[in-house]
Amino acid sequence: EVQLVESGGGLVQPGRSLRLSCTTSGFTFGDYAVNWVRQAPGQGLEWVGFIRYKGYGGTTEYAASVEGRFTISRDDSKGIADLQMNSLKTEDTAVYYCGRARNYGHIGLIDYWGQGTLVTVSS
């Protein structure tokens, strides 16, 4: 069974950092890209960024709203993808989802999602 579990969310002050992890099982992690998507309270879905699988260079791309502050990395040996979030702003408050992405299109097609982890940025 394909599973993705996000962890690391919580309450953090503006300007501080937080690191989220996406722990996976049930599939060969190294064969897939990983996307991160967030959802502010009561709002729609916002794409955050993605990391390609190593066969495509393992490179990353980000939404303009997080470029330069957020970094996605992956450890294929552990089946984990991380989202390092620096210089957090109140508008980063959201549930953060990771998604397994098939290598279709440019950023990949998300076919499985984690259950999400809530990040609250507030003083």
Place this chain on the structure above:
Amino acid sequence: EIVLTQSPDTLSLSPGERATLSCRASQTVASNCLAWFQQKPGQAPRLLIYGASNRATDIPDRFSGSASGTDFTLTISRLEPEDFAVYYCQQYSKSPGTFGQGTKVEIK
């Protein structure tokens, strides 16, 4: 950036009725790299349709997708009680991978 505009914002229908949801892209979506997701309260999104018209694994055949140029449509032929939810389209052909704002299908 490809902007996706969904309509209507809310669709009020009864079980058994047909639902037609629209997603219009601001520019061509290469290779019809357009997906539809369903989201219920407190849950993660679930993939319904990819490549504009391909049903994902275990998705009932009452869900169908179509494309015409930059216009994409999700059709639910006969609404079941479990289909009342919010639906999002997303393009994955270019970065950023933009989502539509969502259409809420509610019980009339």
